[in-house]
Amino acid sequence: MKQEILSEIQIEQKTNRLAHQLIESFCEEKELFIAGISGNGYYLAQRLSNIINEHGLIKSHIAEVKINKDEPWSDEITLDSDMNIMKNAVIILVDDVVNSGKTMQFALTKFLTFPTKAIKTVTLVDRKHRRFPIRVDFVGLSLSTTLQERVEVILGESSKAYLI
Numbered sequence: 001m002k003q004e005i006l007s008e009i010q011i012e013q014k015t016n017r018l019a020h021q022l023i024e025s026f027c028e029e030k031e032l033f034i035a036g037i038s039g040n041g042y043y044l045a046q047r048l049s050n051i052i053n054e055h056g057l058i059k060s061h062i063a064e065v066k067i068n069k070d071e072p073w074s075d076e077i078t079l080d081s082d083m084n085i086m087k088n089a090v091i092i093l094v095d096d097v098v099n100s101g102k103t104m105q106f107a108l109t110k111f112l113t114f115p116t117k118a119i120k121t122v123t124l125v126d127r128k129h130r131r132f133p134i135r136v137d138f139v140g141l142s143l144s145t146t147l148q149e150r151v152e153v154i155l156g157e158s159s160k161a162y163l164i
Contacts, residue, residue, distance in 0.1 A: 005125075005141070005143065006124075006125075006140075006141065006153075011124065011140075011153075011155070014124060014140035014141060015044065015047050015048065015051070015124070015140070016051060017140070018048060018122055018124075018138050018140055019047075019048045019051035019052050019055075020051075020055075021138050022048065022052060022092060022120075022122070022138065023052055023055055023057060023058060025120075025138075026058060026090055027057065027058070029058055029090050030058065030059065031058060031059040031060065031061065031089065031090075032052065032058055032059075032060045032061070032089075032090050032091075032092055033060070033061050033063060033081075033085075033086045033089050033090065033091045033092070034048055034049045034052075034060050034061065034062050034063070034091075034092045034094060035062075035063045035064070035065050035079065035091060035092065035093050035094065035107075035111070036062065036063070036064055036065065036094045036095070037065045037067060037069075037093070037094065037095040037103060037104070037107050038064055038065060038066045038067060038069075039069075039096070040095075040096035040097075040124075040153050040154075040155045041065070041094050041095035041096050042062075042064045042065075042094075043096075043155045044094050044095075044096050044122075044124055044155060045062055045063075045064075045092075045094040046062055047155075048060070048092075048094065048122070049061070049062045061081070061085075062081075063079050063080060063081035063086075064079070064080045064081075065077065065078075065079055065093070065107045065110060066078045066079070066080065067103060067106060067107050069103050072102065072103060072106035072107075073106065077106060077107060077109070077110045078110075079110065083113075083114055086111075086114070086116070087114050087115055087116070088115050088116065088117055089116060089117055090116070090117050090118045090119075090120070091111050091116055091118070091119045091120075092119075092120050092121075092122055093107060093108060093111065093119060093120070093121050093122070094121075094122045094123070095107075095121075095122075095123050096123065096124045096125065096153040096155065097123065097124065097125045097126075097127065097153055098121075098123040098125070098126050098127065098134070098136050099127045099129050100129055100130060100131040100132060101130045101131060101132035101133070101134035102131065102132050104121060104123075104132075104134045104136075105132040105133070105134045108121075108134065120137040120138065121134065121135070121136045121137050121138070122136070122137065122138040122139075123136050123138075123139055123140065124140040124141065124153060125139075125140060125141050125143055125153060126139045126141070126142045126143065127143055128142060128143075128144070
C-alpha cells in the first residue's frame with residue numbers, strides 16, 4: 001500500500017529550504033558545483049542549482065554522476081562535466097533518497113580523486129539505515145522506516161514521495 005509522505009508542495013518547500021541552506025552555508029563562495037546522482041538525484045540537483053542561480057549571490061554549476069546504483073563497484077563512475085574545473089572548489093553531492101549510504105559513498109569516491117575545497121551531501125529523504133560510513137549534511141526529511149519498507153520519490157511534472 002502506497003502512503004504519501006511528501007506532496008508536490010512539500011517537496012517544493014523542502015527543495016527551496018535546502019537551496020537556501022546551501023546559500024547561507026556557502027555565502028562567501030563565488031561558485032558551487034552541484035553533482036546529482038543520475039535519475040532523481042540529478043533532477044533534484046537541477047532544481048537546487050536553479051534556485052541558487054535565481055538568488056544571484058552564488059553561481060552554481062550542475063553535473064551528473066553516472067553510477068550503477070545496484071552494483072556501483074561493477075562499472076566506472078563517470079561525470080558529464082570536466083573534473084578539472086571542479087578542482088579546489090566546493091562540491092555538493094545530491095541524491096533523492098539515502099538509505100544504506102552505498103550509492104552516495106561510491107559516488108563520493110569519484111570526487112576524492114582530485115583536490116577539493118569541501119564536499120557536502122544533500123538528500124531529500126534520509127532513511128538512516130546506514131551500512132556505509134556516509135553522513136548527509138543537508139536533509140529535507142528524516143524518516144523512520146522498517147527495512148522492509150521502501151521510499152519512492154517521483155520528481156517531474158507531478159512530484160510526490162511515497163512510503164511503500
